[in-house]
Amino acid sequence: MRTLITTAFISLDGVVEAPGGEPGYRNSGWTFKDIEFLPEAYEIKGREQKEASAMLLGRTSYEVFSPVWPGMEDFADYKSMPKYVVSTTLTEDDLVSNWGETTILRTLDEVAALKETEGGPIIVHGSATLNRALSDAGLIDRYHLLVFPLLLGAGKRLFSTTDKDAQKLELVEHEVYANGLQKQVFDVVR
Numbered sequence: 001m002r003t004l005i006t007t008a009f010i011s012l013d014g015v016v017e018a019p020g021g022e023p024g025y026r027n028s029g030w031t032f033k034d035i036e037f038l039p040e041a042y043e044i045k046g047r048e049q050k051e052a053s054a055m056l057l058g059r060t061s062y063e064v065f066s067p068v069w070p071g072m073e074d075f076a077d078y079k080s081m082p083k084y085v086v087s088t089t090l091t092e093d094d095l096v097s098n099w100g101e102t103t104i105l106r107t108l109d110e111v112a113a114l115k116e117t118e119g120g121p122i123i124v125h126g127s128a129t130l131n132r133a134l135s136d137a138g139l140i141d142r143y144h145l146l147v148f149p150l151l152l153g154a155g156k157r158l159f160s161t162t163d164k165d166a167q168k169l170e171l172v173e174h175e176v177y178a179n180g181l182q183k184q185v186f187d188v189v190r
Helices: 039-051 059-065 073-079 108-115 128-136
Strands: 004-011 054-058 083-086 102-105 122-125 142-148 169-176 182-188
Touching: 004 039, 004 128, 039 073, 039 142, 039 182, 054 059, 054 108, 054 128, 059 083, 083 108, 102 108, 108 128, 122 128
Parallel strands: 004 122, 004 142, 054 083, 054 122, 083 102
Antiparallel strands: 142 182, 169 182
């Protein structure tokens, strides 16, 4: 079974919306505001590209990343990697042609079937709505979190508010950086 890894820039109060400056959110670009850039805090982002064998995105994140990431050197390893987009509305005509093989999945059952295939880890970037659904369906195996020392209040959250049984997580890697950023890697305990 393949490992499904969610990776996120997240505020201390759980917000994941528009960390890179995506329009429409009051605190858009919050990862760049008032926090000193320390390259070592982002080491995990490069490691993710080297270790992942596929990328899974929700429709909104695909529509934000697909026009930009294919041409960015920082995300070069993702270009040839197979991509999967979970959407009930996206069509083949909506997919970009310069970002490698992309497959549209219509249901969480199709995501579960993808996890059953041969191959390495599948990485999920952005995709707040998809992440909550994946969590509720018990499909996430690991969280890679870069926690920013910010309280943003309103905004899309990574974690579901569904009333459900507690889910235990095991901390498998962590580090705190001089700028207040925290790396937290958790495995989901089953």
